[in-house]
Amino acid sequence: MRPFRSYATLTETSLDRHQRTLESLEAYYSEGVEEGRYLGHQPVYGFNGPGHEEHQMVFLARVYHILKQINTFEFDTFLDVGGGEGYTANLVHKIFGAYSVSADLSFQANLRARQLFDLDSLVLDASRLPFADGSFDLVLCSEVIEHLEHPAQSILELLRVSRKGLIISTMEAALGLFERKMRLQLRDLGKPHAELNWWHPTDFTMLLGSAGLSYSHILDVREYANAGYDDSRFTEEKAWELIGRMHRDTAFGAPYGRGILVVKRQADAETVCRVDESDLLRQAASTKLPLDYLPYPEPEMVPDNLASRLRCPLSRSDLKKVDGGLYCEASGCLFPVSRGIPNMIPARAPDSENPTNVVRHFTMLFGTDQIARTPLSRSMYSAAIKCMERTRSLRARRSRPTALHE
Numbered sequence: 001m002r003p004f005r006s007y008a009t010l011t012e013t014s015l016d017r018h019q020r021t022l023e024s025l026e027a028y029y030s031e032g033v034e035e036g037r038y039l040g041h042q043p044v045y046g047f048n049g050p051g052h053e054e055h056q057m058v059f060l061a062r063v064y065h066i067l068k069q070i071n072t073f074e075f076d077t078f079l080d081v082g083g084g085e086g087y088t089a090n091l092v093h094k095i096f097g098a099y100s101v102s103a104d105l106s107f108q109a110n111l112r113a114r115q116l117f118d119l120d121s122l123v124l125d126a127s128r129l130p131f132a133d134g135s136f137d138l139v140l141c142s143e144v145i146e147h148l149e150h151p152a153q154s155i156l157e158l159l160r161v162s163r164k165g166l167i168i169s170t171m172e173a174a175l176g177l178f179e180r181k182m183r184l185q186l187r188d189l190g191k192p193h194a195e196l197n198w199w200h201p202t203d204f205t206m207l208l209g210s211a212g213l214s215y216s217h218i219l220d221v222r223e224y225a226n227a228g229y230d231d232s233r234f235t236e237e238k239a240w241e242l243i244g245r246m247h248r249d250t251a252f253g254a255p256y257g258r259g260i261l262v263v264k265r266q267a268d269a270e271t272v273c274r275v276d277e278s279d280l281l282r283q284a285a286s287t288k289l290p291l292d293y294l295p296y297p298e299p300e301m302v303p304d305n306l307a308s309r310l311r312c313p314l315s316r317s318d319l320k321k322v323d324g325g326l327y328c329e330a331s332g333c334l335f336p337v338s339r340g341i342p343n344m345i346p347a348r349a350p351d352s353e354n355p356t357n358v359v360r361h362f363t364m365l366f367g368t369d370q371i372a373r374t375p376l377s378r379s380m381y382s383a384a385i386k387c388m389e390r391t392r393s394l395r396a397r398r399s400r401p402t403a404l405h406e
Helices: 012-028 056-070 087-096 107-117 151-161 177-185 201-208 222-226 236-243 277-286 357-365 375-398
Strands: 077-081 099-104 120-123 136-142 162-170 213-216 260-265 320-322 325-327 334-338
Touching: 012 107, 056 087, 056 136, 056 162, 056 222, 056 236, 056 260, 056 277, 077 087, 087 099, 087 107, 087 277, 099 107, 107 120, 136 151, 151 162, 151 201, 151 357, 177 375, 201 213, 201 260, 201 357, 236 277
Parallel strands: 077 099, 077 136, 099 120, 136 162
Antiparallel strands: 162 260, 213 260, 320 325, 325 334
16 A cells, blocks of 8 residues: 655655745735736636636636525625635625635735735635634635645545535546546646646545535536637626526536536535525626725734634644734644734644545545656547547537527
């Protein structure tokens, strides 16, 4: 059996990769700040806002699909792990009135969430969440798990801190286990913030259990593909009309489906409909910042509503407010606070670990030995994937195309 690579014995390559990822995220969420206008990566200024990235339609459609799932829960508290600059957490707060927290590995991402949307935020490691069990009614983790060194442990942590439900999305989803095996072979671990993992529905059944579990594709890209994935062809009004239709035919395996959206509903979480879907779309479309926004003030210490929920990620003990941050007597760790944002990543690894069998399984499944090392082998895997994609494209073309509404 291959040895388990624990948190305390990360290879130098993994540590270097983590540092490169952190540096790239810090730069990513700082773009334009020194010049006086932050360049939003999420559509904080609306569709096709200034400095927008390509394929914003995909991002907006994914968020809308997530909001539709959130709309089926009765909840008062919400946590977005890997929330970036807080765009989705802000929407949840505005539309549903919930206390929303945005958390990310990047300090600059958390700072933007505070400045742009007045959200409580914190720096954390998803594999060790600094909260007690069931601290939040609803937990979201969107487009994050594919980047994690410890994805299985992180998903179990997300489930642990959620009281009513958990929602996970990733575009790195394979239709079959053989396809996933080939895609894993082509990972580029030298790239900052690389896609380290590829997912299949059976993975989530293994991790989360089948009870209350549902999954689908994130979106149907048929009309968007017909438009050449070109956002410039759409006015904002037409863009949102299309976004409202991008969740048809999203059963997993559908020809034009992309990604996977997983919903885990706890046994006592009733299914509701809080907002009419047309009104939900309207509110999502209208929630955006003006270009001349004024940043919200930053607190000196951690806001009480957030501080009361925080626990030491190593011992899960209560924390004390001290000069310089939050202190845990049980572990002896000091968690520094800067501009009201606590850094809840411990400075040391835990004393010991006893990973479960399921964590061991995914550690080996996504291990670095599952990567093609030679140009010839990479070419072979790449050719096989392209063949599968062409076959899927032919299958999709046989289905009746939807006209592009412009």
